[in-house]
Amino acid sequence: MERLKLATVWLGGCSGCHMSFLDLDEWLIDLSQVADLVYSPFIDVKEYPEGVDVVLVEGAIANEDHLETIKTVRSRSNILVSFGDCAVTGNVTALRNPLGSAEPVLQRCYLEAADIHPQIPTEPGIVPALLNRVQPVHQVVTVDVYLPGCPPSADRIRAVLESLLRGEKPQLAGREFIKFG
Amino acid sequence: MSVKTLTVNDRFISAREEETILEAAKDAGIHIPTLCYLEGVSEVGACRLCLVEIAGSNKLQPACVTKVVEGMEVSTNTPRLQQYRRTIVEMLFAEGNHICSVCVANGNCELQDLAIETGMTHVRLEYHFPDRQVDVSHDRFGIDRNRCILCTRCVRVCDEIEGAHTWDMAGRGTNSYVITDLDRPWGTSSTCTSCGKCVNACPTGALFYRGVSVGEMKRDRAKLDFLMTAREKKQWNV
Numbered sequence: 149m150e151r152l153k154l155a156t157v158w159l160g161g162c163s164g165c166h167m168s169f170l171d172l173d174e175w176l177i178d179l180s181q182v183a184d185l186v187y188s189p190f191i192d193v194k195e196y197p198e199g200v201d202v203v204l205v206e207g208a209i210a211n212e213d214h215l216e217t218i219k220t221v222r223s224r225s226n227i228l229v230s231f232g233d234c235a236v237t238g239n240v241t242a243l244r245n246p247l248g249s250a251e252p253v254l255q256r257c258y259l260e261a262a263d264i265h266p267q268i269p270t271e272p273g274i275v276p277a278l279l280n281r282v283q284p285v286h287q288v289v290t291v292d293v294y295l296p297g298c299p300p301s302a303d304r305i306r307a308v309l310e311s312l313l314r315g316e317k318p319q320l321a322g323r324e325f326i327k328f329g
Numbered sequence: 330m331s332v333k334t335l336t337v338n339d340r341f342i343s344a345r346e347e348e349t350i351l352e353a354a355k356d357a358g359i360h361i362p363t364l365c366y367l368e369g370v371s372e373v374g375a376c377r378l379c380l381v382e383i384a385g386s387n388k389l390q391p392a393c394v395t396k397v398v399e400g401m402e403v404s405t406n407t408p409r410l411q412q413y414r415r416t417i418v419e420m421l422f423a424e425g426n427h428i429c430s431v432c433v434a435n436g437n438c439e440l441q442d443l444a445i446e447t448g449m450t451h452v453r454l455e456y457h458f459p460d461r462q463v464d465v466s467h468d469r470f471g472i473d474r475n476r477c478i479l480c481t482r483c484v485r486v487c488d489e490i491e492g493a494h495t496w497d498m499a500g501r502g503t504n505s506y507v508i509t510d511l512d513r514p515w516g517t518s519s520t521c522t523s524c525g526k527c528v529n530a531c532p533t534g535a536l537f538y539r540g541v542s543v544g545e546m547k548r549d550r551a552k553l554d555f556l557m558t559a560r561e562k563k564q565w566n567v
Contacts, residue, residue, distance in 0.1 A: 240430060283398050286451060294450035296451070326445055326450050327441065327445055328444065329430040
């Protein structure tokens with residue numbers, strides 16, 4: 149059997165979903181027998197490769213870099229999994245949306261709450277600008293599989309990966325698999 | 330008292346003539362999803378989750394306010410109803426700011442339960458992210474309107490069981506919101522008796538005990554039950 153090309157991507161999230169992925173513990177060894185991790189915060193690969201079979205995308209679309217990244221990820225991946233509540237709903241990352249734009253958040257964090265040298269960081273080309281509205285992944289690109297949870301438990305992640313490894317589309321239902329939060 | 334016979338999901342059941350489809354189905358052990366409905370207070374048919382199909386009518390009817398009729402043929406879980414219910418739940422999620430992961434009611438929430446029941450893996454509609462107010466001026470309770478679905482359970486329980494009518498509605502459409510007294514801070518209310526029935530009636534984490542953190546909110550619905558039994562049957566079941 150051809151080895152699965154697996155990738156994971158970290159956008160506007162806390163990395164908790166990736167931590168939960170590590171909670172797969174010894175099953176990760178089984179996974180490594182049948183899949184190659186070709187791009188991920190866990191490994192040192194700079195550029196998102198072509199021909200990825202399955203990608204887990206953690207986090208919402210919160211800045212210009214996320215927006216660019218998700219488009220590349222979509223175009224180079226076969227199955228895109230919206231991985232965790234931030235990717236699926238916006239979740240905590242989108243808590244700032246009712247404020248209307250990025251400006252009040254930047255003002256609050258970098259000016260009003262600053263102890264010393266209050267200034268809003270700007271470094272074109274290095275610090276990506278925040279988007280005015282945080283979006284769930286499926287509002288920006290097509291998503292194939294939704295894996296909710298904050299974070300999704302290792303069991304949920306495993307259920308999704310196992311059915312994708314069998315070549316089936318995961319059919320998640322019930323409290324154990326689709327409860328938000 | 331006369332008895333009506335009807336079929337629900339091709340099953341013959343009997344019901345008392347004053348019963349609603351929801352009550353009759355419940356007695357027969359048939360589950361119909363509800364959200365604004367709360368046993369012990371009046372029905373308003375607002376959330377539309379209990380809509381059912383009745384043979385011979387194109388119009389869907391809310392089971393909580395539709396009385397049984399002799400020979401009625403009711404379907405409670407057709408693909409059309411399943412699709413409508415999921416859409417209704419998605420609309421509720423899109424209209425407010427429901428963030429389960431940081432909510433006091435996470436794991437104890439009827440909206441969250443309905444999302445699971447209707448198979449909501451994601452919301453297909455665009456989120457509104459409305460700007461809504463939080464009021465923690467009351468000593469013991471708080472309201473986070475971001476989590477309010479406008480079911481009016483708090484309004485009814487306060488009016489009909491406590492008899493205080495502290496809660497009411499203001500605004501129109503998606504801009505509606507629940508208010509205390511004449512839209513004054515809850516803590517300054519001269520009608521609120523601080524009984525906590527609204528907190529126990531709320532299906533989400535909109536109304537909560539102060540000092541409760543994420544996922545800790547537990548309600549005591551038995552209190553409402555106790556009061557209604559005492560009032561209607563004159564039985565004080567301690």
